[in-house]
Amino acid sequence: MLNFVYDNxxxxxxxxxxxxxxxxxxKPFGKKVLLHYGGGSIRRSGLYDAVTxxxxxxxxxxxxxxxxxxxxxLPLVYEGIRLCREHGLGLVLAxxxxxxxxxxxxxxxxxxxEGDVWDLYLxxxxxxADPLPVATVLTIPAAGSESSPNxxxxxxxxxxxxxxxxxxxxxxxxxxxxxxFFTLPHHQMANGVSDMMSHIFERYFTRTLHTDLSxxxxxxTLRTIMRNARILNGNLHDYDAWAEIAFSGNLAHNNLLGVxxxxxxxxxxxxxxxSALYHVDHGAGLAVVTPAxxxxxxxxxxxxxxxxxxxxxxxxxSFREPDALxxxxxxxxxxxxxxxxxxTTMEELNIKSGDFPLMAEQAISVRGPIGGLEKLDARDVQxxxxxACEGPLPD
Amino acid sequence: MLNFVYDNxxxxxxxxxxxxxxxxxxKPFGKKVLLHYGGGSIRRSGLYDAVTxxxxxxxxxxxxxxxxxxxxxLPLVYEGIRLCREHGLGLVLAxxxxxxxxxxxxxxxxxxxEGDVWDLYLxxxxxxADPLPVATVLTIPAAGSESSPNxxxxxxxxxxxxxxxxxxxxxxxxxxxxxxFFTLPHHQMANGVSDMMSHIFERYFTRTLHTDLSxxxxxxTLRTIMRNARILNGNLHDYDAWAEIAFSGNLAHNNLLGVxxxxxxxxxxxxxxxSALYHVDHGAGLAVVTPAxxxxxxxxxxxxxxxxxxxxxxxxxSFREPDALxxxxxxxxxxxxxxxxxxTTMEELNIKSGDFPLMAEQAISVRGPIGGLEKLDARDVQxxxxxACEGPLPD
Numbered sequence: 001m002l003n004f005v006y007d008n009x010x011x012x013x014x015x016x017x018x019x020x021x022x023x024x025x026x027k028p029f030g031k032k033v034l035l036h037y038g039g040g041s042i043r044r045s046g047l048y049d050a051v052t053x054x055x056x057x058x059x060x061x062x063x064x065x066x067x068x069x070x071x072x073x074l075p076l077v078y079e080g081i082r083l084c085r086e087h088g089l090g091l092v093l094a095x096x097x098x099x100x101x102x103x104x105x106x107x108x109x110x111x112x113x114e115g116d117v118w119d120l121y122l123x124x125x126x127x128x129a130d131p132l133p134v135a136t137v138l139t140i141p142a143a144g145s146e147s148s149p150n151x152x153x154x155x156x157x158x159x160x161x162x163x164x165x166x167x168x169x170x171x172x173x174x175x176x177x178x179x180x181f182f183t184l185p186h187h188q189m190a191n192g193v194s195d196m197m198s199h200i201f202e203r204y205f206t207r208t209l210h211t212d213l214s215x216x217x218x219x220x221t222l223r224t225i226m227r228n229a230r231i232l233n234g235n236l237h238d239y240d241a242w243a244e245i246a247f248s249g250n251l252a253h254n255n256l257l258g259v260x261x262x263x264x265x266x267x268x269x270x271x272x273x274x275s276a277l278y279h280v281d282h283g284a285g286l287a288v289v290t291p292a293x294x295x296x297x298x299x300x301x302x303x304x305x306x307x308x309x310x311x312x313x314x315x316x317x318s319f320r321e322p323d324a325l326x327x328x329x330x331x332x333x334x335x336x337x338x339x340x341x342x343x344t345t346m347e348e349l350n351i352k353s354g355d356f357p358l359m360a361e362q363a364i365s366v367r368g369p370i371g372g373l374e375k376l377d378a379r380d381v382q383x384x385x386x387x388a389c390e391g392p393l394p395d
Numbered sequence: 396m397l398n399f400v401y402d403n404x405x406x407x408x409x410x411x412x413x414x415x416x417x418x419x420x421x422k423p424f425g426k427k428v429l430l431h432y433g434g435g436s437i438r439r440s441g442l443y444d445a446v447t448x449x450x451x452x453x454x455x456x457x458x459x460x461x462x463x464x465x466x467x468x469l470p471l472v473y474e475g476i477r478l479c480r481e482h483g484l485g486l487v488l489a490x491x492x493x494x495x496x497x498x499x500x501x502x503x504x505x506x507x508x509e510g511d512v513w514d515l516y517l518x519x520x521x522x523x524a525d526p527l528p529v530a531t532v533l534t535i536p537a538a539g540s541e542s543s544p545n546x547x548x549x550x551x552x553x554x555x556x557x558x559x560x561x562x563x564x565x566x567x568x569x570x571x572x573x574x575x576f577f578t579l580p581h582h583q584m585a586n587g588v589s590d591m592m593s594h595i596f597e598r599y600f601t602r603t604l605h606t607d608l609s610x611x612x613x614x615x616t617l618r619t620i621m622r623n624a625r626i627l628n629g630n631l632h633d634y635d636a637w638a639e640i641a642f643s644g645n646l647a648h649n650n651l652l653g654v655x656x657x658x659x660x661x662x663x664x665x666x667x668x669x670s671a672l673y674h675v676d677h678g679a680g681l682a683v684v685t686p687a688x689x690x691x692x693x694x695x696x697x698x699x700x701x702x703x704x705x706x707x708x709x710x711x712x713s714f715r716e717p718d719a720l721x722x723x724x725x726x727x728x729x730x731x732x733x734x735x736x737x738x739t740t741m742e743e744l745n746i747k748s749g750d751f752p753l754m755a756e757q758a759i760s761v762r763g764p765i766g767g768l769e770k771l772d773a774r775d776v777q778x779x780x781x782x783a784c785e786g787p788l789p790d
Contacts, residue, residue, distance in 0.1 A: 001410075001638040001639070001642070002410065003409060003411060003412075003413065003637060004407070004409050005406065005407065005408055005409070005412025006407040006409065006492065007407070008403065009404050011401065011402040012399070012400065012401040012402070012654075013397025013656075014398060014399050014400070014401065014654070014655065015397065016397060016398060017398075018398065081756070182492040200678070209635075210635035210638065210639070212622060212623065212639045213615070213616065213619045213639050213642050213643050213646070214620065214642075215618070216615030216619055217612060217615060217616075219615070220608070220611030220612060220614070221608065221611070221612075221614050222609065224607045224608045224611055225777055227607060228607065238605075240396060240605035243396040243605065243655070244605070244607045244608050246657070247396070247608050247654075250606050251608070256651075259407075259409070260409065260410075260638070260642070348572045367613065386563060390573075
């Protein structure tokens, strides 16, 4: 186990009806907040009315800023910063999924920052001034942003999508009511499940030895996600399955499962280029890239992937034939993705192999070779993209 | 899954050499702290010198208060409160195990409190004023107090040992260096392991359904503890095994494993009376009481105990004969305790059956019947105490 620091200051308010507690929970943070959200779905679902009624009942004043899009962009962030400064707002309440929360964090970061908040995304420097507190009411369990220290913002002018992280950006509280997820379309459930599983994979696959507890935490969380995703696959209104998925999705990315071990993050970097060039859903892109990555790197890490096959995917078979064990583990993951209606080939995403060289160069452009288990250069990344054209292993 | 609130604000600083970071970590909390510890062991081990050197290097001034005994008592707490007030100390740094940390929390609670701090332990009211922050350098991984919101203090005059809890008592940070545990005597390792396993059992055994994730988290943490305790049983200087035990012990009692489920706490209440009357070690008392409790309540909760046998104790066998499965699960737990040199009978603790009626009455005197899985009245408790005389199941 490696030395680590673990620090998670987000209070989780979890369960039925909890959205009505927003106002009371916000009261200790001051009288005026920015209510930040996306499109019309929270109005249609009644969540907007529930939250604003709760704010009014608690005497919490608010200004509103809706309109966050998937892949949140800078102009709305600037508008939010302006609103907070002009009205003296003391907290940003994000009602939405990962994009809304990421946008809220950018606003919170920008309000006390002298100069352009985007410069922090470029420089990765820690903020000089404490960001405003952020709180959330979660509408999609997937990105884990409701208790992560990270935000991803897209600058459309410079065509860059950058991540920024600071422990000070962990939300002060997050309200997670699984009932709010009943109305999500099936493909958002599937994409979210793929995303949260990848958050665990990126931590699970490691060269670090003596990681018994975190191995076990990763494995049981992955099994819980798959078991309950299969229930949702048949019934999107199952409260208990959503509760397991939402709790798991939070744990998947609050980094408890990644402490004391070298992490990977190669698949996220490779998928990033799919989303950047073709605007595919992050979860769908991960379902295509991940099995290909596993096929490419597993021959050099048979112990790790045999453990994955046996402990996560439930494969039985002879440990004297690890190739077969590993192949079956990866095949089961592919079958799981397909069961959920997720793509597993580049073709299904309409991605052309002619773009692979450019995408591979971009993937390693920020920090050089990617990945922790196995360092991948542009040639490796291209090879993995090509493997992702071949489609799943035969049953 | 039940609705829950989860809130854990303790930063963990985990790994080799981390005790030297104490001073730098304390700096943001002000210039003067109370250094609180137990007997001479931290002087003999060099930890005292390391921590005080780190404070001096960071320019953090301190007053000292040593002398905390197992089952910390009120007079030293009052002395700590006086020192903090007199010297304007802004934080209590506990260097020690559960007793030192519990004493530190009592001092932190008492400093801003008008009136007697013991009244809070009696009334269980939340504090009017914010307690001083507490930080810890852990020397025994067992009680979980390094990130729990609880403190237990004994009032020797009134012969009462009472627990008090407030989210505000979670330490601001805890330094956990597994190297510091190398010099613990074997029986403290064994007692600590028994204590942390019980912290999980009290959460694991539940009537609540649809608890996939927290079931799995409990099971994998229990397996990790037992696997690594067996390593320490042979070699108390194994860093990696201590790291797993220490990380597990923290997780066992920070309540992540207990959210969304009804908890039990019957064994803790029953053991409390053993420790109160006979001053036995808490972990040793739990090793005696727990299997007896399992034998008593498992016939009414076969599903839960079959799951325990299979998923925690690794029992194989026919699910059509759950009695045999459960019996083997409990027997394996008893064998595990004995392997670690822990007692499994009242006789080994020199506890006389003539005291059982009094102990049983005391156990239910605070809040009536105890336990969550199965409510236990004084007659049940006596029956369990008697079962704990019979000794382990035959292999």
